[in-house]
Amino acid sequence: MAYRKTPAELRRLETARDHLVARAxxxxxxxxxxxASVTAVADAAGIAAGSVYQHFPSKAAxxxxxxxxxxxxxxxxxxxxxxxxxxPVERLARGVETFARRALENRGLAxxxxxxxxxxxxxxxxLAYRLRYRALFAETVEQGMAAGLLPPQDGRITAAALxxxxxxxxxxxxxxxDEGSTEALLVxxxxxALRCAGAAPAP
Amino acid sequence: MAYRKTPAELRRLETARDHLVARAxxxxxxxxxxxASVTAVADAAGIAAGSVYQHFPSKAAxxxxxxxxxxxxxxxxxxxxxxxxxxPVERLARGVETFARRALENRGLAxxxxxxxxxxxxxxxxLAYRLRYRALFAETVEQGMAAGLLPPQDGRITAAALxxxxxxxxxxxxxxxDEGSTEALLVxxxxxALRCAGAAPAP
DNA sequence: GGAAGAAGTGAAGCATCATTCAGAGCTTCC
DNA sequence: GGAAGCTCTGAATGATGCTTCACTTCTTCC
Numbered sequence: 314m315a316y317r318k319t320p321a322e323l324r325r326l327e328t329a330r331d332h333l334v335a336r337a338x339x340x341x342x343x344x345x346x347x348x349a350s351v352t353a354v355a356d357a358a359g360i361a362a363g364s365v366y367q368h369f370p371s372k373a374a375x376x377x378x379x380x381x382x383x384x385x386x387x388x389x390x391x392x393x394x395x396x397x398x399x400x401p402v403e404r405l406a407r408g409v410e411t412f413a414r415r416a417l418e419n420r421g422l423a424x425x426x427x428x429x430x431x432x433x434x435x436x437x438x439x440l441a442y443r444l445r446y447r448a449l450f451a452e453t454v455e456q457g458m459a460a461g462l463l464p465p466q467d468g469r470i471t472a473a474a475l476x477x478x479x480x481x482x483x484x485x486x487x488x489x490x491d492e493g494s495t496e497a498l499l500v501x502x503x504x505x506a507l508r509c510a511g512a513a514p515a516p
Numbered sequence: 517m518a519y520r521k522t523p524a525e526l527r528r529l530e531t532a533r534d535h536l537v538a539r540a541x542x543x544x545x546x547x548x549x550x551x552a553s554v555t556a557v558a559d560a561a562g563i564a565a566g567s568v569y570q571h572f573p574s575k576a577a578x579x580x581x582x583x584x585x586x587x588x589x590x591x592x593x594x595x596x597x598x599x600x601x602x603x604p605v606e607r608l609a610r611g612v613e614t615f616a617r618r619a620l621e622n623r624g625l626a627x628x629x630x631x632x633x634x635x636x637x638x639x640x641x642x643l644a645y646r647l648r649y650r651a652l653f654a655e656t657v658e659q660g661m662a663a664g665l666l667p668p669q670d671g672r673i674t675a676a677a678l679x680x681x682x683x684x685x686x687x688x689x690x691x692x693x694d695e696g697s698t699e700a701l702l703v704x705x706x707x708x709a710l711r712c713a714g715a716a717p718a719p
Numbered sequence: 720g721g722a723a724g725a726a727g728t729g730a731a732g733c734a735t736c737a738t739t740c741a742g743a744g745c746t747t748c749c
Numbered sequence: 750g751g752a753a754g755c756t757c758t759g760a761a762t763g764a765t766g767c768t769t770c771a772c773t774t775c776t777t778c779c
Contacts, residue, residue, distance in 0.1 A: 322746070347636070351737060361758045372737060430633045433550070440688060447684075464717065467704040470685065474708055477680025482673065485643060501670040505677055509712040514667065525776070553766060564728045575767060
């Protein structure tokens with residue numbers, strides 16, 4: 314007998330999938346990719362290990378989805394800040410600050426997205442998303458050059474440097490992770506980024 | 517019956533161990549940590565898998581030795597260049613260039629040392645060696661500030677940025693890996709590094 | 720030359736996980 | 750209410766790859 318899923322059932326499945334991805338993301342942020350076994354993730358989502366395969370064909374596919382959702386959001390936020398109205402140099406400063414601040418607010422996830430050991434499928438995805446971060450920074454740097462605010466340079470290298478610098482700071486944050494030093498860190502990081510792009514020092 | 521190894525025998529063992537580490541390093545540079553199984557490494561060294569355990573208590577111990585030998589050499593070379601005679605800014609430029617050039621000349625190994633997915637023991641070692649690179653850069657930046665050649669800044673952040681930037685460039689080299697573009701890349705990278713530290717632009 | 724002890728071998732042992740599957744429990748539709 | 754089809758379960762399966770170990774080969778010493 315032919316049989317169709319009701320909309321409610323479809324919604325339930327979709328919700329279960331979202332819930333699985335969300336919990337998997339938490340697990341990855343807490344314990345890293347290596348420790349995020351199918352069993353651990355399923356337990357966190359409150360389902361059996363086998364049920365993971367109702368939603369994803371493999372562990373790698375789930376891992377990639379976790380990575381894409383989290384990274385996609387970061388790329389969007391960074392893009393919005395960098396493409397806002399105004400002076401390219403100011404936008405760059407705000408972009409670096411936003412990117413770094415968000416990463417520092419969720420270090421576990423940021424580390425997982427940017428640097429933590431991961432299976433090859435996630436590694437490939439990471440490469441692709443890093444290029445997107447870099448492309449966004451590069452675009453803003455080129456606008457700064459076009460506006461005569463930045464000296465001639467290869468914007469792609471400056472962009473890579475910015476991405477790498479923020480990553481480094483996250484991997485081993487300088488100083489203790491309290492409020493005060495985080496703010497000081499951001500100030501230094503933004504200043505470094507502006508020097509790096511060759512912006513004239515603030516008066 | 518008590519029995520001592522002859523000096524010749526001791527030398528043979530030491531040589532065998534060195535040979536194993538050297539071949540393992542090659543394997544890692546070629547195929548990465550993940551694919552460098554005990555069997556693959558033993559095959560490359562021309563010994564049986566079990567014989568690896570004559571020299572190292574575990575695969576992780578061998579991996580750590582491979583990492584330390586290769587990274588230790590890089591730290592030494594960088595230290596020598598950065599601590600040579602002369603102007604801190606010039607030394608910094610030469611240090612960045614040397615570090616990047618050496619990495620670009622052996623990309624497989626550089627990638628393995630700086631970024632490739634690896635087991636936790638190697639990851640921990642990597643963190644330690646990155647701090648050593650950063651400490652060397654930071655020292656030079658502070659000397660530049662003391663000499664009035666660089667503006668006030670947190671040298672540790674600049675150092676992290678330099679390490680990160682070079683790492684990024686290696687992970688996904690901009691442009692094709694031919695002679696000409698490598699040289700152009702180095703020029704841009706050094707220029708970026710000097711801006712990053714706040715050195716006055718060359719006339 | 721031969722006994723004693725060390726190094727080398729490589730196939731078996733073992734641990735770890737991703738993945739599967741046969742059955743239990745639900746949902747749909749008449 | 751009940752048949753048909755779907756989701757969920759979790760123990761069994763299977764693959765991978767480090768590590769062990771009984772045995773062979775080589776080295777030392779008398």
